[in-house]
Amino acid sequence: ETGVTQSPTHLIKTRGQQVTLRCSSQSGHNTVSWYQQALGQGPQFIFQYYREEENGRGNFPPRFSGLQFPNYSSELNVNALELDDSALYLCASSTGGPFVVETQYFGPGTRLLVL
């Protein structure tokens, strides 16, 4: 186990709704990255937070937003859910932020199903 926890484990929403996913990073880690993993595909980078600031964003629309708190935990918010948002959402924690290449440790993910 990596020490990265995510909640909830599973979630079912309907199209147009909003969802908030949560992540607690591994102790001592100040950087959180979020990834979306569609079924049968590799994870895709959504964005990264370092010291409560967004540092880097992948090819995702603005309805994907996030927060990082002073204790380095993080939230991923998705507005106006679409069917294609159904995926496993992974949180990964690391140290050093965007300035140093460091190993990222993944949580178990939140499985989101949009109906």
Add this chain to the structure above:
Amino acid sequence: QQQVKQSPQSLIVQKGGISIINCAYENTAFDYFPWYQQFPGKGPALLIAIRPDVSEKKEGRFTISFNKSAKQFSLHIMDSQPGDSATYFCAASKAAGNKLTFGGGTRVLVKP
């Protein structure tokens, strides 16, 4: 644009055999190349990683071979065991940015 291409998509190997997974990348700014193992319903777990100043790295039964000029790297799983049955992902990251770009994954099945 798929910056990291992984092959094969799936692999069946007998217990005790060698599993070989290959990846190719395009961006020469990539500076860190990890491999992750993922079981169904779980998040990816780091197996082994390499940086481009090294051509090979071995940890237990897992070996990464890296060819900087060809922009390719591969994972060898020696003495494959049924417990190795999982999906394996290669990834790459730039020195600045620390964002992982993943390959499409290889589903490995080890038959007893």
